[in-house]
Amino acid sequence: MQIDEVFMREALELAKRGWDKVFPNPMVGALIVRDGEVLAKGWHERYGAIHAEAAALANCLCDPIGATLFVTLEPCCHSGKGKHNPPCTDAIIRAGISRVVIARVDPNPSVAGGGISKLRDHGISVLTGVLEEESARLNRVYETLIREERPYVHLKAAISLDGFLAASDGTSKWISSAESRDTVMHFRSQSDGILTGRGTLFTDLPSLTVRDGENKISPGRQPARIFLNSRGKIPEGWQKEGGQVHIYHNQCCLIPENIKSDVHFCPVPGDSKGLSLPHVLSDLRKKNIHRLLVEGGSKTFGSFLRNGLWDRMTLFVAPILLGEGIPFSDGLEVSTVASKLKLRDMTSSRCGNDVMFNGYREALTCLPV
Amino acid sequence: MQIDEVFMREALELAKRGWDKVFPNPMVGALIVRDGEVLAKGWHERYGAIHAEAAALANCLCDPIGATLFVTLEPCCHSGKGKHNPPCTDAIIRAGISRVVIARVDPNPSVAGGGISKLRDHGISVLTGVLEEESARLNRVYETLIREERPYVHLKAAISLDGFLAASDGTSKWISSAESRDTVMHFRSQSDGILTGRGTLFTDLPSLTVRDGENKISPGRQPARIFLNSRGKIPEGWQKEGGQVHIYHNQCCLIPENIKSDVHFCPVPGDSKGLSLPHVLSDLRKKNIHRLLVEGGSKTFGSFLRNGLWDRMTLFVAPILLGEGIPFSDGLEVSTVASKLKLRDMTSSRCGNDVMFNGYREALTCLPV
Numbered sequence: 001m002q003i004d005e006v007f008m009r010e011a012l013e014l015a016k017r018g019w020d021k022v023f024p025n026p027m028v029g030a031l032i033v034r035d036g037e038v039l040a041k042g043w044h045e046r047y048g049a050i051h052a053e054a055a056a057l058a059n060c061l062c063d064p065i066g067a068t069l070f071v072t073l074e075p076c077c078h079s080g081k082g083k084h085n086p087p088c089t090d091a092i093i094r095a096g097i098s099r100v101v102i103a104r105v106d107p108n109p110s111v112a113g114g115g116i117s118k119l120r121d122h123g124i125s126v127l128t129g130v131l132e133e134e135s136a137r138l139n140r141v142y143e144t145l146i147r148e149e150r151p152y153v154h155l156k157a158a159i160s161l162d163g164f165l166a167a168s169d170g171t172s173k174w175i176s177s178a179e180s181r182d183t184v185m186h187f188r189s190q191s192d193g194i195l196t197g198r199g200t201l202f203t204d205l206p207s208l209t210v211r212d213g214e215n216k217i218s219p220g221r222q223p224a225r226i227f228l229n230s231r232g233k234i235p236e237g238w239q240k241e242g243g244q245v246h247i248y249h250n251q252c253c254l255i256p257e258n259i260k261s262d263v264h265f266c267p268v269p270g271d272s273k274g275l276s277l278p279h280v281l282s283d284l285r286k287k288n289i290h291r292l293l294v295e296g297g298s299k300t301f302g303s304f305l306r307n308g309l310w311d312r313m314t315l316f317v318a319p320i321l322l323g324e325g326i327p328f329s330d331g332l333e334v335s336t337v338a339s340k341l342k343l344r345d346m347t348s349s350r351c352g353n354d355v356m357f358n359g360y361r362e363a364l365t366c367l368p369v
Numbered sequence: 370m371q372i373d374e375v376f377m378r379e380a381l382e383l384a385k386r387g388w389d390k391v392f393p394n395p396m397v398g399a400l401i402v403r404d405g406e407v408l409a410k411g412w413h414e415r416y417g418a419i420h421a422e423a424a425a426l427a428n429c430l431c432d433p434i435g436a437t438l439f440v441t442l443e444p445c446c447h448s449g450k451g452k453h454n455p456p457c458t459d460a461i462i463r464a465g466i467s468r469v470v471i472a473r474v475d476p477n478p479s480v481a482g483g484g485i486s487k488l489r490d491h492g493i494s495v496l497t498g499v500l501e502e503e504s505a506r507l508n509r510v511y512e513t514l515i516r517e518e519r520p521y522v523h524l525k526a527a528i529s530l531d532g533f534l535a536a537s538d539g540t541s542k543w544i545s546s547a548e549s550r551d552t553v554m555h556f557r558s559q560s561d562g563i564l565t566g567r568g569t570l571f572t573d574l575p576s577l578t579v580r581d582g583e584n585k586i587s588p589g590r591q592p593a594r595i596f597l598n599s600r601g602k603i604p605e606g607w608q609k610e611g612g613q614v615h616i617y618h619n620q621c622c623l624i625p626e627n628i629k630s631d632v633h634f635c636p637v638p639g640d641s642k643g644l645s646l647p648h649v650l651s652d653l654r655k656k657n658i659h660r661l662l663v664e665g666g667s668k669t670f671g672s673f674l675r676n677g678l679w680d681r682m683t684l685f686v687a688p689i690l691l692g693e694g695i696p697f698s699d700g701l702e703v704s705t706v707a708s709k710l711k712l713r714d715m716t717s718s719r720c721g722n723d724v725m726f727n728g729y730r731e732a733l734t735c736l737p738v
Contacts, residue, residue: 159531159532160532160709161532161684161686161697161712161726162528162532162696162697162698163528163529163530163531163532163533163696163697164532166706167703167704167705167706167709168703168704168705169704169705171705171706171707172706173706174706175706175709302692305690305692315530317530317686317724317726319711319712319715319726319728320709320710320711320712321674321697321698321701321703321709321710321712322701322703322706322709322710323671323674323696323698323699323700323701323702323703323710324696324701324703327531327532327692327693328530328531328532328690329531329690329692330692331692332690332691332692332693333692334536334537334690334691334692334693335536335537335538336536336537336538336540337535337536337540337541337542337543337544337691338540340529340536340544340689340690340691341689341690341691341692342688342689343530343688343689343690346688346722348717348719348724350717353715355686355717355724355726357530357686357688357724359688
């Protein structure tokens with residue numbers, strides 16, 4: 001088992017080379033090993049490119065017959081509309097691989113154990129679960145897209161040590177340190193869309209752009225800017241340079257004259273507590289927004305948390321006290337300690353003067369297989 | 370200068386040996402050095418024992434004439450009522466020491482540079498400020514006792530990541546992890562008194578005792594238990610085993626039949642915002658309570674913070690959200706980010722699942738000399 005972990009760890013390192021290039025596909029790495037010798041390596045390089053297993057087989061300069069394939073995700077066994085690659089199981093069987101070691105069963109319903117069955121049906125020995133947690137951790141976004149059928153939702157906020165997003169007069173610049181704000185720019189650059197509620201839009205007039213060290217808008221792709229705003233309005237004078245704008249609303253609204261044509265108005269149902277988040281997230285997924293960064297405010301955080309529609313949370317906690325003000329989340333509906341909302345797999349690290357708390361809705365150790 | 374720091378660092382290590390034994394005196398260490406060789410070491414061992422400089426001179430087996438004395442606090446130059454030791458300056462002069470290197474000028478008004486002047490008047494070369502910050506850090510309690518004329522006030526709380534001491538139904542057991550609660554036991558064992566407000570006393574019925582790993586009351590000295598309770602009441606059924614009890618109040622009150630004779634009722638002035646903290650602290654100092662641990666609740670924290678009557682704050686922040694509940698501090702009177710209350714010299718570390726924030730009202734780098 002231990003030697004399997006050594007090779008799987010190398011396969012995971014290969015998988016990481018696809019970071020930010022394969023979305024919404026998972027990152028996958030593969031190694032072909034015989035008698036302790038690595039014959040070939042492969043990884044899924046970018047969206048649309050060949051799969052890791054096929055890449056490793058293509059890179060193998062000798063006949064891999066009787067070799068072991070290490071792969072970080074169950075090989076695919078299906079073809080169909082929108083799929084660029086033939087089933088990897090077929091290529092593995094044809095190549096005469098005799099053993100396959102897999103980190104994680106593919107949660108994609110088109111695979112979901114089917115690849116393993118097919119390999120076993122052809123007499124191939126299959127071992128699964130080797131560094132499963134590490135593989136799932138690497139592909140948290142993919143896991144959410146597949147299992148939850150919605151974008152991966154990352155909540156991010158800067159709060160005072162006593163839990164406030166802003167002071168009682170609404171001021172919030174700056175609660176967090178420059179280092180924390182730099183980290184936020186990194187999060188934005190890794191997102192397909194950034195979402196805020198109406199309050200934040202009107203109070204802070206946030207640009208919601210990726211900017212460089214000199215506060216200039218970065219060249220290249222900018223994440224979409226998404227507003228939950230039942231009345232479909234954007235404030236006068238709002239900074240319009242940046243990514244596409246999507247405004248979710250549930251009222252007929254007149255599009256103001258002064259906004260550019262790339263502002264999209266998206267009607268969704270809503271009730272007294274706000275717009276329907278499942279509808280918003282489903283629509284965002286259709287718009288290829290796979291990684292959503294939610295930047296507040298209080299009502300928006302409350303809504304995502306109350307509905308369990310979030311995956312990751314990063315809070316920059318500054319060593320200051322405000323005593324009162326705007327709480328981190330409004331309407332969480334927790335009334336007693338026993339029903340508290342827990343951050344799982346929590347890590348903490350210093351970010352300038354702040355402490356960055358990072359946690360998840362689900363612990364990876366509890367993942368269903 | 371660099372070699373001076375090396376010896377001073379050793380003197381500081383000697384000083385630390387007096388930890389918890391010399392209060393309310395400062396911890397002090399001393400070294401006698403000649404031609405780079407350490408001739409003798411000394412430190413203030415316990416309250417009432419001889420001073421570090423005198424100890425080093427007494428331990429010196431050769432004649433220290435022409436040697437340098439390294440001492441972490443300015444040597445004393447006074448005698449008087451309540452002082453157990455003769456002035457150290459006299460002993461230094463008599464011994465023929467030719468140079469004295471001092472970390473920190475003694476803030477005690479009876480010294481406050483007088484020791485340095487006396488040494489210089491006798492032709493001794495004096496250098497001050499070598500590792501001054503480290504010396505002041507070691508003696509934060511002493512510095513407060515002398516400069517503020519009140520006990521050293523350490524605020525301690527366990528809060529949720531969104532800043533609540535308790536959920537909206539008042540439950541707070543347990544927000545923090547077992548490791549954090551163990552650390553609190555350490556803080557209690559290092560305190561002369563533990564203070565809470567009326568709300569905490571009546572809601573949580575806290576024992577406010579030092580307990581061991583099996584939750585049994587530890588043998589030996591227990592810190593005094595102090596309640597701010599304008600009506601002078603303690604709840605029926607409250608766990609009475611533990612340290613002496615002092616109840617500060619501002620109303621005539623009947624002492625209930627069911628409480629032991631070692632409960633002390635202490636009248637102090639008060640107004641609509643609560644009891645007068647300066648009066649409470651002044652009285653506690655008279656009772657030899659030099660290190661006060663304040664354990665809440667919300668109103669009590671607000672009162673200490675609003676009045677600037679605190680020195681250290683330790684918050685155990687648990688990775689949970691409560692959404693609403695009892696805030697960390699009530700009545701802090703901060704309305705805008707610009708007037709936020711900052712924790713200085715902040716450090717953070719993991720304590721089980723929690724992050725322990727530790728900070729101070731004053732940064733040591735800003736200390737007046």
